[in-house]
Amino acid sequence: MALKKQNIVFAAFTALLFAGCGGHEAPSPQQPAAAETVAVQNILPVEAVQGSGNGSQLLVPATAVFREGALQGVLVVGDDGRIAVRWISTGHAVAGNLVVLAGLDAGELVVGSYDPALREGITVTKSQSVTEEVQSK
């Protein structure tokens, strides 16, 4: 009798022995929800110009730069047309433009005049003239 009971116990627990084996299916990273699309007229590429000294400088319109306390940022338009905030550090003002010391690459597209309504993740459409300008570069 005792032996039978034992068998039941061991049979019951053998299933438990295998618990914890095997891996789990990895869920694929989810894509962020499709954001709204806004038409913005003034999208400009970051310009590289010959600086006063040796070497070149990067310029963005002063109107493109916004401030949050001591931080300075611009709205960058990515390849997919999505807006992202980019924090930059700036130097002198040159004829309505600001010299960018770090944070941007030449040719990147920025929103020419900062608009607080443009949030991160919004898709913007580029105006025709700018696209041509980029292509001609």
Added chain:
Amino acid sequence: MNEGIAGKLAKQFINSKITPLLMVAALLVGVIATFMTPREEEPQIVVPMVDIYIPYPGAAPSEVAERVAKPFERSLTEIQGVDYVYSTSMPDFALVTVRYDVGASTEESMVKLWGTLMKNMDKMPAGVQMPLMKKVAIDDVPVLNLTFWGGKTDPYRLRQAAIDVADELKKIPDIGDVEIKGGLKRQVRILLDKSKLQRYNVSAPQIMQQIQSANSQITSGDFTSMNREVIVRTGKFLESAEDVGSVVVGVYGGSPVYVRDVATISDGPEEVNNYNFLTWGAAAPAGMPDGEFPAVTLTVAKRKGTDASVLAGKVIAKVNQLEEQKVVPHGITVTETRNYGETATEKVFTLLEHLSIAVVAVTIVVGFFLGWRGALVNFMSVPITFALTLLVYFLFDYSLNRVTLFALIFVTGIVVDDSIIIAENIHRHFAMKRQPKLQAAITAVSEVGNPTILATFTVIAAVLPMVFVSGLMGPYMSPMPIGASLAMIFSLLVALIATPWLSYRLLKTEEGGHDEYDIQKTSYYRVFNSVLSPLIDSSLKRWMAFGVVGLMLLGAIALVPLKAVEMKMLPFDNKNEFQVIIDMPEGTALEETGRVAQEISGYLRTVPEVESCQYYVGTNAPINFNGLVRHYYLRQADNMADVQVNLVDKAQRSDQSHDIAKRVRAGVQEIGRKYGANAKIVEIPPGPPVLSTLVAEIYGPTEKDRIELAGKVKQIFLETPGVVDVDWLVEDDQEVYDLVVDKKKAAFRGVSVQQIAQTLRMSVAGMDIGALHGQPDLEQVVIHVRLPKADRTSLGDLSNIFVQSQGMGSMTSRLRAGEMIPLSELVKVEKSVQDKSIYRKDLHDVVYVTADVAGVTESPVYAMLEMDKKIAALKLPDGHSVSPLYTSLPESEAKTAMKWDGEWQITFEVFRDLGTAFAVVLVIIYLLIVGWFQSFKTPLIMMIAIPLSLVGIIPGHWIHGAFFTATSMIGMIALAGIMVRNSVLLIDFIQIRRDEGEGLKQAIIESAAVRTRPIILTSGAVVIGSIVMLFDPIFQGLAISMIWGGVLSTILTLVVVPLVYYMAEKKNA
């Protein structure tokens, strides 16, 4: 009959009124101790580590290494107890890290180190400044992080709010260090205007002197008159930006020149020197806004020995109160981004729950054999055992953590044995009804008392030698053998005192007819008779049986070289966080680094399990124990960024953190590669932290040789599949402009080199020249002089910086003083490359190549073995080949050499020590049994059971797909004790039967039949008690060893041991 100690104890307590009181008291103190013992997740490892910063301004790394680091290292080795000495010689300073033996007293180590340092200060070269010595302790790791953020709140205001809160928090008792990460400080900035400086004939050092002398106030003494004393005070501190602006710095055209005339003065945030942003991830709590927000993190550490969860609770209550009192301004949200107190409490209570499950499961098993009354006896005695063990934990300042509690779960199946044996025997004696009940109980205890004591000590002998595991793993693992041994001793006492008392009252003498007990009618006997008889009778069958067992053993062992079961020190744990460490090439601007961190955190927040991401650029993320050992708190340069990733609680996700880390690695590194960054995923290691999982230390005669070999090794790392996060501790080339002063010209113009250096330093790096006084701010408001950022972007900007001639005062010039001389006239620019830092370990120059393993191989040992072949095949310029060393440093530095370090070093030490412990265990067990059986041969037969456990252990790991880890090894060692005990029970009975005149064969079959029940009962308890441990990633190995090893070894023991005994005793039969 002879009662022995056991019988005497039982007799004293079986009817005593004190016994139930003792039981209740033990339970009560156990419960109280459980709540009073500090709780934490991981055991506290005291690693006395001291960082010594020795500044040597202006010196190149090679000079720092030769003149400062080397002599100092040499003197350090004189100190007893120093384990490792590491040094890094950088431009301008040396960092020497001294690591003492694990467990050494921190205070004593500090005193010795200070003594040695002071003794050798006279040998240091001129120009070396006072060293700074910092103790690195586990209690520096913050237990609670509070992140301050708000939609449109800038870092400056966030920091102000955090400081106000920090000041209030400091008033809480038991709180440790409170720090603020990120944000911008308030500063009075004097932004020099180059053209105005020139126009008004004012130089930067002049401004510094004037402001410093204006910013003074002293008590001059007192006047006594009319029996009164009046205090006289002179001067007035600068109290506002206006005060600073009104300091006169010179005279021009007969009128004074004020600071405000030559500079812009601002009172507000300092220049941006860090970026710290919080973003909410895909698994954020509902209602959290999208996007990233400037953030400041307040970190709270605890005082040594206090309970993190209690402290965290108090801090959070205080912060809530401060939020209500509007100390935290409107619009700023305070979010908990780390709470180790909560995770510790959660872990401890989960483990206590598991412990209860184990106790209940074991009780059920016992119930099947002894009936519910017998089960109840055991069910009551186990909690008393654990209550007493918990009390000892409290008294000896152990904390409740995963290791101390697993020690209890691990012994659950073992501690019931003592009670089982006693209760079972009492049960048998009651059934026999030969004596009155009381007398029967005492006889029963006396009968099995002594073997029980021996069995207990056998198990203690098996686990206790593990205390001697050395190195970082020692303190991590030592609670295991200590806790288990304590529990064993208490279980013995409980079995001898409480169990008889309980059994006497709970166990019933069975009523009704009682059959004459006949062994030959039991089912056990029939089974063993049919199995063992043919094997005993036919030597061919016997040898075939041995052959089968031998093949099983070989097959099991073969799984290891076949890599079906891989060895690893410890598997990864399931944590709620990991970090991404981003290193950009040296010379990358802060914003560019920030951009990479921003993009990586933008990617990570789309991962479904990520609750929040926080990135820190230019300042380090709050450290954890791993970061502490790896010196991540020094990561404060423009080219470095850390991303702290918080996952949702492990209960709410199906993937373990290690799997998530593996999954995101490719995406993170792709972003990193785009910008030339090295982005590493850093998980919290399950055991003691090391520099990196894989570390290749490259030694060699010259720096060129070392870097060359390191480059090749790094290439091999990169090409080996499964080796990830490859990096080396060699900086990229960073461009340097050396401004060489034309000394002759400078002297002629009345300008000193020092003056030029100071002017440049103030202009470019800026200089703190004092502080505002009388401000309500809790942080000091520094007065800082510098050129505006726009005016220091290129060499061209340096040309119109002017220095003032000292004139005749300089003794080298006859020109008049005060003339402004452009720097461009006095210096010549030479472009060069920044010298690289020099790393040294234990007095050898070394270059480190580091990597992690993930994916193809999870265990570094296999990756190392694979790379060994490739490294040995390397062609070196001088023709010799490199064979990587594993355990010792190269004998000479004349040739390049390589040594493996990192996790391997700890793995090697742990398995070496556990192996030694195992050998000691075997010897002790042998001695114990020799003492008991008075035979040299019999103990060897009993110990056959030990290797048989491998037949279960190794395939068990294969079935579960688990690593054979350090905890598996612990399980194997503990199992040795249990299995030997089974053999002891078996052979003891054979000998008793033979003494009674039974034939050898009959005695063997009968004893196997009789002893099967207690053997299966005790082994079953061990197996069932271990099942809950299967679900912990780290202790899974221990559970697998105990379960599979226990099951198979028990079955094989019941067959193999009697057979071997038969063969050994055949001649004497």
